[in-house]
Amino acid sequence: MRDGNEATAPGRWNRRGLLAAAAALPAAALLPGCSGERRRRSSGGRITLRFQSLAWQRDSLKANEQLVAEWNAHHPDIQVRYVQGAWATVHDQLLTSFEGGEAPDIIHDASDDLADFAYGGDLADLTALLPARLRQDIPRHSWETATFNGRVYGVPFLQEPRVLIANRAKLRRSGVRLPTPERPWTWEEFAEAARRLTRGSDYGVAWPLKEPVSATLNLALSTGGRLFHRRPDGKVEVRFDAVDQVVPRTIHDQVNVDRSASRTTLGMGGADTLPGFFAGRYAMVPLGFSYRQQIVQQAPEGFDWTVLPAPRGTSTAQGVSPQTLSIAEDCPHKEEAMAFIDFLLRPPNMVRLALGDWLLPTGQEALRDPALRVAKHDWATGTALAGSLRSAPAQSVRGYPEWKDKIATPGLQEYYSGAIGLAALRKRVVRDGNLVLARYQR
Numbered sequence: 001m002r003d004g005n006e007a008t009a010p011g012r013w014n015r016r017g018l019l020a021a022a023a024a025l026p027a028a029a030l031l032p033g034c035s036g037e038r039r040r041r042s043s044g045g046r047i048t049l050r051f052q053s054l055a056w057q058r059d060s061l062k063a064n065e066q067l068v069a070e071w072n073a074h075h076p077d078i079q080v081r082y083v084q085g086a087w088a089t090v091h092d093q094l095l096t097s098f099e100g101g102e103a104p105d106i107i108h109d110a111s112d113d114l115a116d117f118a119y120g121g122d123l124a125d126l127t128a129l130l131p132a133r134l135r136q137d138i139p140r141h142s143w144e145t146a147t148f149n150g151r152v153y154g155v156p157f158l159q160e161p162r163v164l165i166a167n168r169a170k171l172r173r174s175g176v177r178l179p180t181p182e183r184p185w186t187w188e189e190f191a192e193a194a195r196r197l198t199r200g201s202d203y204g205v206a207w208p209l210k211e212p213v214s215a216t217l218n219l220a221l222s223t224g225g226r227l228f229h230r231r232p233d234g235k236v237e238v239r240f241d242a243v244d245q246v247v248p249r250t251i252h253d254q255v256n257v258d259r260s261a262s263r264t265t266l267g268m269g270g271a272d273t274l275p276g277f278f279a280g281r282y283a284m285v286p287l288g289f290s291y292r293q294q295i296v297q298q299a300p301e302g303f304d305w306t307v308l309p310a311p312r313g314t315s316t317a318q319g320v321s322p323q324t325l326s327i328a329e330d331c332p333h334k335e336e337a338m339a340f341i342d343f344l345l346r347p348p349n350m351v352r353l354a355l356g357d358w359l360l361p362t363g364q365e366a367l368r369d370p371a372l373r374v375a376k377h378d379w380a381t382g383t384a385l386a387g388s389l390r391s392a393p394a395q396s397v398r399g400y401p402e403w404k405d406k407i408a409t410p411g412l413q414e415y416y417s418g419a420i421g422l423a424a425l426r427k428r429v430v431r432d433g434n435l436v437l438a439r440y441q442r
Contacts, residue, residue, distance in 0.1 A: 045077060047333050049340060052083040052104035054090060054323075057293065060356035067352070071343055078336045080106075098122040098328070105331040106340060111145035111156055112214075112321035115396055118153040124327040126152045129338040134345060142362040145391040146324050154324030157345050158359040160288045161385045162218060162318060164190075164205075164308040165295065170197060170283040171306075181309045181316075181384035187223070187250050190311040194260040197283040206265040206282035207251055208273045212412040213404045215286070217393050218320065220247040223313030226393045227429075228400075235441045236397050238433040240426045246313060248415065249422065256418040266416050278303055286310065289382045290358040296377060307378035309385055316385070319392035322362055360386050399440035407433045 055064045068082045083104055085093065091113055097103040098117070107123070117123045130152065135143075138156060146154035171178060176193040179185040185193065194204030209215060217227060225244035230236050254261035262282060265273050270287045271294060277285050278299055295305060310318055325344070327337045343349070350366035360382055361367055373380050394400040408429055415425040 047078045047336055049078065049080050049106060049331070049333060049337055050083050050104040051080050051106040051340070052085045052108055054085045054087050054108045055357070056087065057357060060353070063352045063356035067344055067349055071340055078333075078339070080340055094122075098330075101330060103328040103330055105328055105333070106337050107326045107328060109154070109324055109326065110321050111154060111324050112392055112395055112400075114146055114154050114324060114326065115148060115398060115400070117326075118148040118151075119398060122329055123153045124329045124331065124334055126155065126327065126338065129327075129334060130155070131338070131342050134342055137347070137363045137365055139362070139364065141390050142322060145320070145322055145395055146326075148396050154326040155341055155345065156322035156324050156362045157350060158354060158357055159320045159322040159362055159386075159389055160290055160359050161320065161382060161389055162215065162286060162310050163289055163382070163385070164284045164310060165277070165287050165291060166284045166306050166308050167277070167280065167282075168304045168306040170280070174283075178306075179308050179311075181381055184309040184316060185311045187246060187311045187313055191250055191254060191258065191260070194254055194284070195258050198258075198260040202280060203262040203282050204260040205254060205284045205286070206262045206268075206273045206276060207255070207286060207416075208268045208270045209251070209266050209413070209416060210269045210272075211409065212266075212416060213408045214319075214321070214392065214394075216248055216251075216412060218318050219286075219310060220244055221317045221319045221390060221393065222311065222315055223247060224315075228393050228397050236437055238403070238430050238437065240430050243313075245422065245426075248412065248425070252416055252418070252422075255416060263417070266413070274298060284308070289360065292377050293358040307381045309381065316388040317390050318388060319395075320389045321392045321395065323357075323359075360389075397437070399437045402440075403433050403436045407436060 051068065053064045055061045065082055068080050072079050085108065090109055094103065094107065094109070094117065103122070114123065134155065142156045142159070143152060145156050146152055174193070174196045176196055177185075177189075179189075197204035217225070220227070220243075223243050223246040225241070225247065227238055227240065227244050228236050229239055251261070255263050255266065262276075265276070265282070270285070270291055273282065273285050274294060276282055289307070292307065299305065309316070325341045327334050327341075331337055344353075345363065347363055347365040347369070350361040350363045351369045351371060354361040354366065354372060360372070366372070367383060367386055372383050394404070411420075411425050411428040414420045415422065
């Protein structure tokens with residue numbers, strides 16, 4: 001899931017509110033088995049499956065549409081209809097379509113959006129449907145991102161590490177060591193480099209933290225931070241231990257103590273920082289790996305940039321929420337839908353999808369493809385980081401969206417701006433946060 005989408009994460013309706021809203025719709029629109037059943041019914045023995053894709057970049061759209069066309073050409077009895085979805089609205093759109101019995105058969109989403117749908121019975125359990133090839137090609141830690149209560153509800157297929165996009169000329173002039181995937185900076189070295197790169201009104205780093213929670217949690221995995229801990233009774237509680245505090249404290253100090261990070265970018269999304277980056281106001285910007293495409297398209301001619309690995313703590317681990325493909329529980333042709341997913345994620349096809357989205361495939365055979373290991377646009381740096389990507393800490397926590405929106409997001413925003421201290425942040429994230437989670441675990 002790309003950073004820009006995190007910045008525009010959809011609001012979430014509760015089911016009671018949704019049903020109240022649905023009551024106002026014409027009755028015919030809500031009759032179960034009406035238009036939905038007609039849509040899925042075979043015509044002359046032919047099955048039609050609806051595949052809702054969230055592809056939005058030109059090359060990604062092209063790859064998805066070509067693959068659907070290739071499938072349809074070879075499977076006249078199982079046709080797939082491409083349906084365009086949007087990252088910004090997918091959660092509410094799926095919620096509405098599940099309630100109305102109109103959900104797409106094959107669903108493109110991100111793993112951190114699946115928990116409520118999986119626990120709510122909206123998504124099919126894929127555990128017994130998965131082909132052995134697919135199960136073996138994708139590593140276990142990737143499957144964990146879409147596994148709830150021991151059952152698989154999505155196939156993770158594309159993922160995005162967070163990296164440092166850096167102005168190479170500025171780094172060389174400063175004399176700082178250029179980190180590599182084999183020898184990344186520590187968080188202390190990163191803070192020191194940002195200080196050395198700060199000159200006058202130019203900052204060493206710009207943190208685009210309009211949506212600060214997932215970036216903070218995922219990077220905190222490198223210092224052993226998890227925040228969410230499952231107790232022996234199975235319930236989850238929030239803690240904010242010393243290992244959880246290293247990353248947020250580093251960001252806070254860069255903004256408020258060292259002044260090596262720009263304060264104005266804290267309220268920005270990733271793309272908003274690019275004009276300042278191109279103008280030389282920031283030497284480094286922590287962004288998702290896919291932002292390389294925007295940089296290639298928008299950077300002024302001759303702009304010298306590079307991709308650096310994120311800093312390490314006790315390890316190089318970082319959390320990710322891969323893009324996933326799921327099947328609706330209401331889909332009457334689950335085996336056929338899985339056959340299409342298996343086709344879409346064959347290694348050569350997974351490479352096409354990864355190149356189209358400027359992301360990394362989860363499949364190990366696709367990851368070995370030479371096209372994803374070239375030096376151009378630092379593809380090789382990204383593929384070298386793939387082994388350190390782990391399931392995001394909040395992946396399967398029920399109540400996480402409310403905790404994030406109501407507690408953690410305003411708390412971190414105020415902490416990073418210097419409005420509150422670490423003790424106040426801890427109190428809100430833990431005490432208030434556990435009250436929220438408790439309502440989901442009664």
